Amino acid sequence: QSPDCLLEILSPTNEALERAAHLLLKGELVAIPTETVYGLAADATNDQAVAKIYNLKKRPQFNPLIIHFAEISAIKSHVKWNNMAEKLAHTFWPGPLTLILRKKIDSPLSLLATAGLDTVGVRIPRHNVAHLLIQKIGKPLAAPSANPSEAISPTSALDVRRGFDFKKPLLIIDGGICESGLESTILDLTLNIPTVLRPGLITPEAIEEILQCRVLRSSPNSLFKAPGQMKRHYAPHIPLRLNVTNVSSGEALLAFGPSPLSGGAKMLNLSQGGNLEEAAANLFRMMHELDQPFFSGIAVMPISSEAVGIAINDRLCRAATKKEN
Numbered sequence: 001q002s003p004d005c006l007l008e009i010l011s012p013t014n015e016a017l018e019r020a021a022h023l024l025l026k027g028e029l030v031a032i033p034t035e036t037v038y039g040l041a042a043d044a045t046n047d048q049a050v051a052k053i054y055n056l057k058k059r060p061q062f063n064p065l066i067i068h069f070a071e072i073s074a075i076k077s078h079v080k081w082n083n084m085a086e087k088l089a090h091t092f093w094p095g096p097l098t099l100i101l102r103k104k105i106d107s108p109l110s111l112l113a114t115a116g117l118d119t120v121g122v123r124i125p126r127h128n129v130a131h132l133l134i135q136k137i138g139k140p141l142a143a144p145s146a147n148p149s150e151a152i153s154p155t156s157a158l159d160v161r162r163g164f165d166f167k168k169p170l171l172i173i174d175g176g177i178c179e180s181g182l183e184s185t186i187l188d189l190t191l192n193i194p195t196v197l198r199p200g201l202i203t204p205e206a207i208e209e210i211l212q213c214r215v216l217r218s219s220p221n222s223l224f225k226a227p228g229q230m231k232r233h234y235a236p237h238i239p240l241r242l243n244v245t246n247v248s249s250g251e252a253l254l255a256f257g258p259s260p261l262s263g264g265a266k267m268l269n270l271s272q273g274g275n276l277e278e279a280a281a282n283l284f285r286m287m288h289e290l291d292q293p294f295f296s297g298i299a300v301m302p303i304s305s306e307a308v309g310i311a312i313n314d315r316l317c318r319a320a321t322k323k324e325n
């Protein structure tokens, strides 16, 4: 750690959580672990605190944030709850599912957090650190992934620090490596047909089984645009090539399955056994590790587009999209 680096990583002791709660209540930001990825959290009812998230991430302000709660009862005072939400909440919460619902007019949520929309994305995370903090401060937390806009999402405290290489103080609570490693599935319940806006570990099939109705799927190429479903996202600093069948000597290889390609300067395997959930959990961490200036790029082997593979390929396609000038 360089002397002028003010990013501070603390283990989740009582004392650290007290300090984090105190900072959040004062309108400061804290990076917190969730079961999906690390979040950059602020009191969701405080406009000035939420503005700091947009500034630090350099995030466009039309891109709304997900609001994190500890209890369903607290969510109900902010959104118009319905039967579908009830069924899904009881099946998948706490866990990696975000529901988009209509906002209640008298909800005190920051308008900046919801980007002025009349809808809001809510979820109850499964990580006990996130849960404890929300309970401690008694307020919902707005938290996007704790990375600069467009960059790779962090799945460890060190990855948060690597992303924000700057001179402002930021407390990071270290809750270990994120269990699922991919952002939550986002399901919009305000449309005529429930629609997955961002694929994740909870698949449309699993949602259909609970709701007993059809669920629409978005794809990276679909014209339908959720606010903030940017084409370029999760991007490493060096080029990313997908579905490769050969690797050049200067490239790093992100392999998948029991028969990794040979060649390349370094190889990491998302899952030797070809397990998609294991690959999802490893994806961002391995992309971070291979994102080094001494490689000419990252070559990624094909990953099947079934089940969780859809979410993995969604992230990879966005990560491989070139910067628009």
Ligand code: TXA
Binding pocket: 034, 036, 037, 038, 039, 040, 063, 064, 065, 066, 096, 098, 100, 117, 119, 120, 121, 125, 143, 144, 145, 146, 182, 183, 184, 186, 197, 226, 227, 228, 229
């Ligand atoms: O797993 C996760 O969801 C993580 C952890 C920290 O909870 N959070 C996360 O936040 O991925 P973020 O900001 O990186 O992604 C939030 C996505 C954005 O694409 C945003 O456009 C969408 O949620 N979103 C939020 N509110 C929305 C709304 N009212 N309507 C449509 N999309 C919304």
Ligand code: MG
Binding pocket: 144, 145, 153
């Ligand atoms: Mg993000």
